[in-house]
Amino acid sequence: MNDSSNIYWFLLPLVVAISLVYTASRYESWPVIWARSARLCLWSLAALIGTSAILLLVNTQS
Amino acid sequence: MTDTSIPLREPAKAAFLAWLIPGLGHFYQGRTGKGWLYATCILGLYAVGFYLGSGKNVYWRWVSPFNSDKFMFHYVGQFFVGLPALPALIQATIEHFRPGANLLGGFMAEPPANVLNALLLRGKTYDIGLIYTTVAGLLNVLAIYDAYEGPAYGRGDETDPEAASEDQALAAQAGGATR
Numbered sequence: 001m002n003d004s005s006n007i008y009w010f011l012l013p014l015v016v017a018i019s020l021v022y023t024a025s026r027y028e029s030w031p032v033i034w035a036r037s038a039r040l041c042l043w044s045l046a047a048l049i050g051t052s053a054i055l056l057l058v059n060t061q062s
Numbered sequence: 063m064t065d066t067s068i069p070l071r072e073p074a075k076a077a078f079l080a081w082l083i084p085g086l087g088h089f090y091q092g093r094t095g096k097g098w099l100y101a102t103c104i105l106g107l108y109a110v111g112f113y114l115g116s117g118k119n120v121y122w123r124w125v126s127p128f129n130s131d132k133f134m135f136h137y138v139g140q141f142f143v144g145l146p147a148l149p150a151l152i153q154a155t156i157e158h159f160r161p162g163a164n165l166l167g168g169f170m171a172e173p174p175a176n177v178l179n180a181l182l183l184r185g186k187t188y189d190i191g192l193i194y195t196t197v198a199g200l201l202n203v204l205a206i207y208d209a210y211e212g213p214a215y216g217r218g219d220e221t222d223p224e225a226a227s228e229d230q231a232l233a234a235q236a237g238g239a240t241r
Contacts, residue, residue, distance in 0.1 A: 007185075007186050007187075007190060010190045010194075013106075013107070013110070014107070014193070014194065017103040017104070017106070017107050017198075017201065018201065020099060020103050021099070021103050021104065021201040021204055022201075022204060024096055024099050024100065024205075024208070025204035025205060025207060025208040026213055026215050026216060027216035028068055028213045028216050029216055031235075033099075035235070
């Protein structure tokens with residue numbers, strides 16, 4: 001981890017905002033919006049972290 | 063979901079207001095909760111992105127869309143944030159007809175190449191700001207659609223009974239109360 005790694009934290013608000021707005025545009029019920037956006041947020045983060053992990057594994061550069 | 067009577071007051075006007083200021087169309091329709099959500103998420107993302115780009119990442123230039131080297135693809139997304147991104151369009155139009163006019167101290171005007179290069183050399187924040195502001199605009203497309211047409215699902219008219227029952231279970235699990 002170095003200073004340039006900190007830019008990955010900028011992904012978090014982006015994913016949260018996308019999840020909330022996307023789900024709010026699909027549903028009108030607040031409990032559904034909260035539950036589904038939380039699920040979408042976690043899925044998106046898992047996909048991003050998983051992809052990064054795979055890229056790190058196959059990385060041939062130092 | 064049983065809320066089939068979502069008040070979509072004057073959808074076209076609400077959609078225009080939703081474009082003008084994210085969330086405004088929903089406030090107009092009395093859907094204040096959604097108005098706050100859209101305003102916070104979209105305007106927040108746009109404001110942070112604009113700050114990260116030192117106010118130099120939202121600009122437009124009048125060139126052919128086929129001129130892919132000079133065409134400002136990101137502004138096509140940013141445009142949908144509405145009023146906060148509109149000065150860029152006005153600046154570009156003034157610059158097109160009166161080159162060198164430098165209105166409002168060049169606010170949201172196309173920055174000179176040396177300024178852009180300096181910002182790009184400073185690190186990734188300029189690019190992140192560009193992504194934030196563009197995504198904010200694209201998200202507002204969803205909000206505009208919601209103001210005009212209502213939510214895509216969850217109005218009691220779902221065709222997928224499995225998804226509908228899942229939503230009902232989620233609503234019941236979370237208390238079932240709507241704000």
